[in-house]
Amino acid sequence: MFGNLLKSKKPQAIETNGLSDDDMEPHVNGNGVSNGLASNASRFTMNNGVSELIRKPVIETKGITKTYKMGDEVLNALSGVDITIYQGDLVAIMGPSGSGKSTLMNIVGCLDKPTSGTYKLDGVDVEKMNDDQLAGIRNQKIGFVFQSFNLLRRTPSIENVAQPLIYANVGGRERSKRSREALEMVGLGKRLHHHANELSGGQQQRVAIARALVTDPAIILADEPTGNLDSKTGAEIMCLFQTLNAQRGMTIIFVTHDPRIASHCKRVIRIADGRIIGDDATVDFLDACRGDTFRE
Amino acid sequence: MLFELLKLAIRTLRANGARSVLTMLGITIGVGAVITLLAVGTGVQKYINDQFSSAGTNLVAVQAGRAQGGPGGGGFGAQAAITLDDYRAIVAGVTGVTDHAADFSRAATFVYNAKNSEVNVQGVTASYLTVRNIAMGEGRFFEESDEQARARVVVLGPTVVNDLFPDEEPIDKMVRLNGVPFKVIGVLAPRGKSLFGDQDATAMIPLATAHERVFATQARTPNGDLRLNTIMLQTVDEKARLAVKQNISDILRVRHRLPDDEENDFTVLTSAELIDAFGAVTGVLTAFLGAIASISLLVGGIGIMNIMLVSVTERTREIGLRKAIGARSRLVLMQFLIEAMFLSLLGGIIGVIIGVAGAKAIEYFASFTTVVQLPAVLLAVGFSLLVGLFFGIYPARRASQLNPIDALRYE
Ligand SMILES: Nc1ncnc2c1ncn2[C@@H]1O[C@H](COP(=O)(O)OP(=O)(O)OP(=O)(O)O)[C@@H](O)[C@H]1O
Ligand SMILES: [Mg+2]
8 A cells, every 4th residue: 555655756766866966956955964875875786785895884883882870870771882784774673672772773863972982974973963963964864763652742643744844944835745645655644633642552653654754864763663563554664664765765774573574674683782793684585565474 | 934933832822721821811911000000100190291281381370388399389388478469569570471360269158049068269360261271161251340340250160050050050140159249250161170179169259359358357467468379470481480480589588578598488380390390200100100010020921931941841752852853952942932922922912902901991980091102012012022032031941952862751
């Protein structure tokens, strides 16, 4: 069902992928932050991870640690994380509860700062950016799906989805058009005017996903985006991610506990006790859009 | 973007309807009170001004006794009197005067048709009406010749007519003042109430008639001079006033044989001085009323700050989310400021409406003219906006400085 919607966007997506930096008209109103991530996507790397050598790293962390001081106790949520994520990656992060997945996602999403270590986003040291620049990045480069949704209660879902576009200075009409499209993509075309607190958990999760997609960001960071979804809807969301990844070259990183969800990714990073304990490329990952992969 | 923030503010305020209205109420009452009280104060000022200008401009009045400062002349200390001879001497000796009048007033028993009442009877010169700027209603006023003849003619104020001639034509009726028969020859046009009482509760007779026929026993000083209450002179223009005043002083001091080190036993007042003196008092009154009302505006402002602080705390997660999806700190600051200012501005505008309505209600029920001035309205609205800005800034800054991830985790 989402596949059809996406297919209609295909020509546009492919066109953009072939353009150089200079010609690139950013999808999101490019206010300072360029959409360079998507632009340098090389066509050759689109559908498989073979030509790693020419792929551009978008996320590079070196020795990232995050410690929380709780009274006298020091808690190491992350202790030395080195990861490199390339343009066009589709990555699942797995690990037990409390292993530091959300902490890592928050840092990668520029919502939080590491205690030590460096983080380069698109080649730029995040530590050197000021708050306004970070806000711009969060607005235009990154779409973040929170583990706890963080929707505005008593606000229609279409308004919820439209919020990032307000800060991107997108006009009202364009805003509602794009918000409606994003909600249709996640299968909520009939729930545009429901208030967030009138939706089921899974529907709320999908509104949160639509809000992350609406700015057409280069990177999607999703903290357990399918945690509240049944396997069918989960597969549909995975199909959506796979399609966005394949057709628009979006870099997608998400956290999951479900190995079947992870099997739809090109790459699975395993984390335990704040350390990376595994990083495997999956060459022949499953196609979620075929729909039958989940059915037992 | 500003428009978006305004829309957002309106939606948030509507979502918290009851709370917003209650918060606004503080400002509304404050602004309403400021507007109403300033309107009353300004009304009093205008009223007093009108009183004195209706009494005639460029007027210099002489009264017996020493004014003990303050408007209205205060109490008159010394027993010294001003007399008819003083009046004649002043008229003879002072230049720069276009017209003059004098009066001698006492209460008298007024009898008509077996109806008895106490009326303030003014013995006045024929020029009195012109000098005091009083209009006739019907009939005629007395003339110089009536005064010379000590004619027993009386002109009544409307209140006396209403009391004693409820459904009769008063002209040509015979009445008795302290037992002396008089013929009613005219009725004055209504003048309304003044600071000193009902101006229409009066009966005017020629000065000489008062002195010699009605109040013969009270009219003379121990020296046998005829007393006056007030001598009034109209000067040619504003500038002549001070010279005339000095002139009168000089004449009266000589006539009253006052040594150099003794103060005047009479008081010379000019209308402008009275207006100024009253203006100063009513100005202070207006400012005082305004200040009292401003306190309530201030309290309203503190209410706004309180609610905004509650709102910031309550909406910490929302603020975190907004920052997480790309709101810059300045926008968050502006969002909360706009909310606070919108609240106080709306409260202020409603307050203006209520304040004007209050002023009109006072005018209607107290039959007292209030004056709502545009500057007062602008001041109140501007002030309420400022209150919103001032008291909104602290909560808004708190909101804007929140770290997104901490704010999102806030419970
Ligand atoms: N703000 C904080 N203050 C103190 N400790 C924290 C804070 N945030 C996270 N932690 C701790 O850091 C560790 C990692 O937390 P994190 O939320 O990253 O886990 P997670 O892998 O996402 O778990 P889950 O799968 O349950 O979501 C946990 O032990 C948690 O208690
Ligand atoms: Mg987590």
